[in-house]
Structure formats: structure tokens, C-alpha cells
Amino acid sequence: MELQQMRYVLAVAETANFTRAAERCQVVQSALSHQIARLERELGARLFERTSRRVRLTPAGEAFLPAARQALDAAERARAEVAAASGELRGRLAIGAIPTVTAVDLPSALKGFHVRHPQVRITLRVGASDELAEQVRQGTLDIAFLGLPPSVRPKGVQGRALARGELVVVVAPGHPLADATGVDLHRLSQEVFVDFPAGTAARIQSDEAFAAAGVGREVAFEITNADLMARLVRLGLGIAMMPAAFVPELRDVRVVELSDPPTRVEHLVWSRLRPSPAAAAFMEALDAGGDRPPEGARAVRPPGH
Template sequence: MELQQMRYVLAVAETGSFTRGAERCLVVQSALSHQIARLERELGARLFDRTSRRVRLTPAGEAFLPAARQALEAAERARAEVAAATGEIRGRLAIGAIPTVAAVDLPRALDGFHRAHPRVRISLRSGGSGELAERVRQGTLDVAFLGLPTSTRPNGVRTHELARGELVAVVEPAHPLAGEDDVDLERLSRETFVDFPEGSGGRAQSDEAFAAAGLVREVAFEVSEADLMIRLVRQGLGAGMLPAAFVPEVPGLRVLPIRDAPARIEYLVWSRFHPSPPAAAFLAALEIPDGT
């Protein structure tokens, strides 16, 4: 069993196609198919069901994939550790971030890190705090930027508190509230809302505050991205609530301080285990002790 065969299986599984999998791996399809067939003979089981319309994993393929991914990550980690021992930082750095991260200028931080460590392959995934924290626990992300209510703390990962702040209300300039200096939750509860999906960390900050005040509100539009929330608010379809530190990046909306505002904490989280050399270097670049 070879690492390259595992890479081919992973590429086909993730793209759902032998053709696209071969394109991702920069090989001809016949070579990829031949290597996967060799691996299936060695394992004594088919990893994929192939039809004219689609390719999908068999139960054996589903069982093989997590172990193959771990083996590839271990090989990548081994190469990175050897390089670090010779004074070179290389390998993979997989980062997760909520859409409203504000405690760190992430594009600037990534640019500076890339310039300092050009041999590191950086990837970035946006998502909700719960999903990103779970990916850090599973090892598919090295670090993640989260935003959570003050009542919640990430579990199963190392954490560093980056910042605390309050949410503010945002409405379009013609909204009846736009002329107010501030607002409270009771008045906001009469508005239709655009917010993050129910159960997400971003949504929990607002839901907990309204529930604590004994208030019920209508969330008509549930979105995963801050950009879409902002566009819907600009169209006058509802009010929104966003971190105060984030809204200076958002022109064209009226920002209202909330007198009984919900609060949130931004965290950077990483694995409880020894961080990879690229992850340790990224933590050092942000002046965060990695605890090793």
C-alpha cells in the first residue's frame, strides 16, 4: 500500500469523479484508475461503486477513507518535523475562521506568515464556531478563529482568548430605527431579523440575550455568511446583529449601539496535542504561546 494510492482514493472521494480526481493529482485518468484497482486487489475489497453517472464510496471505502487521511497527514507531519529540525518550516497549515473574525486582521496575518514561510501551504476554511472547533479536534484543521457567547467555552482544544466585545444592531439607512442614537432588545424584538443559522455560535449570542430578557423575535432569514446578511439588511428585509469590532468594515448601514447588548468572546483554538511546525510558527507569529 502506497501513500500515492491513498492520495488518489482521497481525490476521487472528494471530487466524486475519477476524471476530476486525476486532474487534481496531475496524472492521467488511466494511471489513477490502475493504481486504485491495484489497491483494491491488495485490500480484497472494492472502494468505489462506479456507474455511468456517478462514483461513490462503498462501505469498505467509507471505512478506508478516515485511516487513509490520517496516514497522509502523518506522513506530511513527519516531513514537516524533519524540515523543522534542519531549521526550515514547511508543510501544511489549515486554518478555520468564522465570517466575522475581527480580533485579528486575518488577510494581513496570512500575508505576513506566507512571506516569512513560503514553503508552507496555507489553506483557509470559513464556517461556524462549532464546526470549526470539531475540525480542530479531528485534526483536519490546525487552528481556528471562533466567536462564542460569554457562557460558552471551546472543549477538547487549547484556547487563547483574543478579544471580548458586544454586538450592535445594523439596519438600512431608511429604516425607522436609523434615526435613533441607540436601541434595546425589547425594541429590537419587534423587528424581523436576518441572522446566522439556529444552533451556530454566532446565532447563540443573540438568542441567549433575547431569551434572558424574556423576549421572542422572528428570524426570517438564516444565512451562513456575514456578506449575505449585510446584503439582505441593505435591502431592508430585516435587521441584523453583528460584532461592534466588525461593523467598521461594513459601509452603507446604520449602526446602533444596544443598551443591553449581547457579548461574545473571540478565541483562537488549536489541538491539545503537540502542534505541527507550521501551526507552532503561526501561533508564534501571532505572539501566542503554544504551551509546548
């Protein structure tokens, strides 16, 4: 069994097409098909079901894929460790982030890291906190930036709190609350909301606040993209609650401060295993850069600071 065969299997699984997989791997399709067939003979099981219309994993293929990914990641990690020991940083840096991360200027941090370490392949995946934390646990991501209610702690990963901030309400410029101040949750319960999907950490922090106030609310639009949320708000279809430090990124909305605002804590998390050289270097760069949360977020110092 060879690492290249595993790369071919992974490419076919991700593209669901032998031709596109061969193009990705920069080999002719016949060579890729031959190597996968050779691997299947060695394993004694077919990894893919092939028809004229589709390619999909068999149960054996589904079982093989996670172990193949781990083997490829381990091989890449080994090469990166050797390069780091020789003074060269290379390999991959897979980062996850919530769409409203504010504790770090992530684009600038990525740019600076890329300039210093051009041999590192950087990827960024935006998603919900619980999904990102699970991907860190599985090793799909090296690190992730999460936003959680104060009562929730990341599980199964190492991490540290970066900043704590309050939520504010964003409304359309012509909304009756546009010029209001000190609005409470009882008043907001009369409004239609745009929010993140139910069950996500971003949604839970708001749901818990309304439950604690003894009132309910209507969430008519469940959105994962912050820019789309802001657009729906601008069109007057609903109001939204967002981190105060994030709303300066939005245009053409009015910000309403709450008298009893929910809060969230942003965390940086990484695997319980030793971070890769690239991940360790990136986290060191964040610390050395002295990143400060923007206005509306308050830095959270680790114990002893």
C-alpha cells in the same frame, strides 16, 4: 499499501470522478485506476462503486477514507518535522475562521506569514464556530478562530481567548431606528431579523440575550455569509446584530448601540496534540506581532498577564 495509492483514493473521493482525480494528481487515468484496483485487491474490498454516470464510495471506502487521511497527514507532518529540524519551515497550515473574526487582522497575518515562509501551503476555511472546532478536533484544521457566547468554552481542543466585544444592531439608512441610541431588546423584539442559522454559536449569543430579557423575536432570514446579511439589511428586509468591531467593514448601513448588548468572546483554538511546525510558527507570529483588536473589541489577557 502505499501513500500514493491513498492520495489517489482521496482524490477520487473528493472529485467523484476518475478523470478529474487523475488530472489533480497529474497522472494518466489508467495509472490511477490501476493503483486503486491494486489497493482494492490487497484490501479484499471495493472502495468505489463505478457506473457510467457516477463514482461513489462503498461502505468499505467510507471506512477507509478517515484512516487514509490520517496516514497522509502523518506522513506530511513527519516531513515537516524533519524540515523544521533542519531550519526550514514547510508543510501545510490549515486555518478556520468565523466570517466576522475581528480579534486578528487575518488577511494581513496570512500575507506576512506567506512572505516569511513561502514553502508552507496555507488554506483558509470560513464556517460556524462549532463546525470549525470539530474540524480542529479531527485534525482537518490546524487552528481556528471562533466566536462564542461568554458562557460557552471550546471543548476537546486547546485554546485561549483573544478578545471580548459587544454586539450592535445594523439597520438600513432609512429605518426608523437609524438615528436611535440606547435601544433595548424589548424594542428590537418588534423587528424582523437577519441572523446566522439556529444552533450556531453566533446565533446562540443573540438568542440567549432575548430569552434573558423575556422576549422573543422573528428571524426570517438565516444566513451564513456576513456580506449577504448586510445586503439584506441595506434592502430593508430585516435588521441584524453583529460585533461592534466588525461593522466598520460594512457599507451603507446605520449602526445602533444597545442599552443591554449581548457580548461574544473570540478564541484561538488548536488540537490537544502538539501543533505542527507551521501552526506553532503562525501562533508565535501572532503573539510577536502584538495584534490588537480594533475599536469595539477588548483584548482578553490570559491568566498571569
